[in-house]
Amino acid sequence: MTKCTNYDKGAVERLFETQGGLATRAQLIELGVPPSTLRLREGPDRPWSRVLKGVCASRADALKGLGRIRAALLYAGPGAIVTGLAALRVHRVAAARTDDPRIKVLIPHGRRRQSHGFVLVGRTTRPPEPVRIEGCAVAPLPRAAVDACLDLKDKEFVRSIINELVYSRRCTPAELCAELAAHQVQRSARMRAVLAEFSAGIRTGEEADCQERLARAIAPRPVWNRRIVEQATGCVAVLPGALWPDRGIALEVAPGFQPSSAALDRAAARRRWMATVLRLTVAQVSPSQVRERWDEVWEELSRLLDRPPTYRLPRGYALA
Numbered sequence: 459m460t461k462c463t464n465y466d467k468g469a470v471e472r473l474f475e476t477q478g479g480l481a482t483r484a485q486l487i488e489l490g491v492p493p494s495t496l497r498l499r500e501g502p503d504r505p506w507s508r509v510l511k512g513v514c515a516s517r518a519d520a521l522k523g524l525g526r527i528r529a530a531l532l533y534a535g536p537g538a539i540v541t542g543l544a545a546l547r548v549h550r551v552a553a554a555r556t557d558d559p560r561i562k563v564l565i566p567h568g569r570r571r572q573s574h575g576f577v578l579v580g581r582t583t584r585p586p587e588p589v590r591i592e593g594c595a596v597a598p599l600p601r602a603a604v605d606a607c608l609d610l611k612d613k614e615f616v617r618s619i620i621n622e623l624v625y626s627r628r629c630t631p632a633e634l635c636a637e638l639a640a641h642q643v644q645r646s647a648r649m650r651a652v653l654a655e656f657s658a659g660i661r662t663g664e665e666a667d668c669q670e671r672l673a674r675a676i677a678p679r680p681v682w683n684r685r686i687v688e689q690a691t692g693c694v695a696v697l698p699g700a701l702w703p704d705r706g707i708a709l710e711v712a713p714g715f716q717p718s719s720a721a722l723d724r725a726a727a728r729r730r731w732m733a734t735v736l737r738l739t740v741a742q743v744s745p746s747q748v749r750e751r752w753d754e755v756w757e758e759l760s761r762l763l764d765r766p767p768t769y770r771l772p773r774g775y776a777l778a
Contacts, residue, residue: 465490471516478528479520483512508577517522524548527594530577538563539588539595541580542609545602546619548591549628553618554606562605564597578607584640592688599629600637601648607649608641614663615651621661632658662762664711665699671748675756678702678763685778686736686771694778697732698725703777706769707762708732712744736772 469489473481483496488558500506506514509521510533521529527548531538542562546554562578564585565571573579588595597605603623607616623629635653638646659682660666672680680700687694699710710729732738733747739762747755771777 464493465492472515477532478523478525479515479517480509480525480529480532481514481516483514484533486514510577524592524594524620526559526561526576527596530563531595533574534563534565534571534579535569537569537585538565539585539597540564541586541602541605542578543606545596546599546606548596549589549596549599549602551599551603551619551622551628553615553622562606562609565588580763585732599623601634603629603634604637604641604649607652608645610648611638613648613652616648617655617661617663620649620652622657624656662711662713664714664748667745668700668709668711668743668748671752671756672700675760677756678705681777687776689776695728695731697738698728701738702763703771704767704769705763705765706738707759707765708738708740709759710740710742711748712742714745736775 461777466489470481470486470491473489483493486496487493490752496506498504500508500514506516507518509515509529513529513532515521515529519525527540527544530540530544537735538560540548541564543554543558544561545558559576560578561576562580563697564580564582566585567581567583569581571579586597586601589598590596596602603619607619610616620631620634623634624631634649638649640652655666655669658669659671661683665682669682674677680702682700684697684701684703685694686697697708699708701708710725729740729742741759741762743755
């Protein structure tokens with residue numbers, strides 16, 4: 459005779475529904491589902507499927523959308539918070555889009571939980587106050603950005619995240635610096651370097667490379683990517699690249715990718731405006747010239763920098 463198992467099937471269905479089709483074995487057992495029933499219902503071609511150790515799904519699309527985030531939080535247990543690149547993606551940071559399926563979660567330091575499957579578990583003595591996004595506990599942007607950047611080995615990836623957050627005004631450099639200062643010192647060199655460059659106005663890797671070579675050449679130190687204000691109208695423009703404001707020389711470092719034709723037209727119009735209205739001497743250099751023909755670049759640039767420091771912006775314009 460088949461043994462009849464009694465448990466509240468309606469409560470189980472509601473649990474799955476409220477958690478996006480996901481539940482932990484512990485939650486199901488608490489609702490009265492016997493372990494033997496779990497084993498019978500979980501597996502290929504059965505009603506429930508195992509997605510992580512101790513976490514099962516009641517439908518095939520449970521891991522779509524934020525499903526993987528929910529599964530990771532269920533696996534990690536109470537108090538878990540998603541951080542790093544996964545958290546940045548939940549916050550809709552475009553620069554954080556990668557093919558990396560892993561999800562980093564923070565748990566209180568005193569708890570023991572091992573990384574498993576696509577879940578990377580990190581213990582912390584300084585858990586952030588989570589942001590709730592569609593029911594998921596996610597680290598706030600400054601913490602998520604720092605946790606992501608500390609794990610990255612690609613400096614340009616770090617730069618792209620910081621640039622997007624700051625330019626979109628979703629984080630300030632001060633917030634990122636404060637969060638980084640509160641972290642461990644290990645693995646922080648890349649992010650510290652990018653934040654230092656950002657504070658100096660440097661926005662791209664090509665500009666950073668050019669600044670390093672200028673420093674080695676003991677050139678007068680330029681300012682980078684400064685804003686200029688037309689005082690009569692309040693209009694603000696950015697002078698891209700390096701600027702020696704007392705010599706009237708601007709050096710634009712081309713990006714390392716091929717811009718669109720519209721972007722090229724805008725850049726050409728901007729250079730004409732800088733030359734005719736602001737009366738700046740505008741030079742251009744490509745990343746390959748900086749890397750492979752720096753001696754030629756420096757020879758020409760040094761002749762320009764030998765000018766006496768007597769340049770002044772035209773009346774009605776001011777650097778901001």
